[in-house]
Amino acid sequence: MIQGKTVEPRQIKQPKNETRYKVILEAEKIDNGICPPYTKGLKVVWYGGLLNKEESDALCTPMLCTFAPFWRALSKGKTPKELGMTTDNADPNIGYFTCHVCPVNSTPPRQSHANALFKVTTRPITEDEVKAGKTKAHGPMAERIAELRKRGLWYPPY
């Protein structure tokens, strides 16, 4: 009998039970002019890493790029206060962010349009939202991902 080396069964790394957050950007104020995509009250909504197109009113690509450095920490549960998006005495769960467009009067004429101020709020994603498929990948690999997740081989947990 060949005395072989004992092989340990493959260790499957289980995903951590990490809570993901819903991130909501809501246009609070359009400063001094017209912003093409946003008026007061329009929203952009993420469930963790997924931008929800049904709940989002308008998607301005340059604004989304400007927001990108904040999005990851917010979707993982950091409060706007921790990211410096609000003042010391204000509600730590409500932050503020503006797009990159310079306010109209700060540049030479016709070099800028209105600057948009957004209110940023976050809250944990609920089980009902997970069951409703809000956090599910909807691409062609959705079924394969669901199967891998069931076997503990997919990251993140949802």
Place this chain on the structure above:
Amino acid sequence: MKTLKNWELNQLAKRYSIVCEVTKKNGPCPIYNIGDKIVIDPVEGDPVMSAINPEKSAPVCIRILGTPMMSYCLLFQTRTEEEMENDGLTQKGTYWFKCPEPGLPYTPRGWVQFKMYREEVV
């Protein structure tokens, strides 16, 4: 013989450095003062790559990396003079942007305005 497209001819002829200069501060900022510059230079030995030059630049705030600074860099480096003159938001080859801080009363830090333009590398 390969026919070169407009952008290829443009790149063979001229290369540009992009300068982002702080022109206005609307409140306190711990990083930038008026006149500070971020300079993006073309990389030698490659026709399209460019990088921030740390020797000529002020520190780069992580929060402005998502702004159109990055996308306008590529646009400014590949556009002809005529295209630069005729574009709406980049009239006369200048683009203005600000950092994402709202300033008082929403955040304790104020916003910083940058003027972005290009300079031909000789």
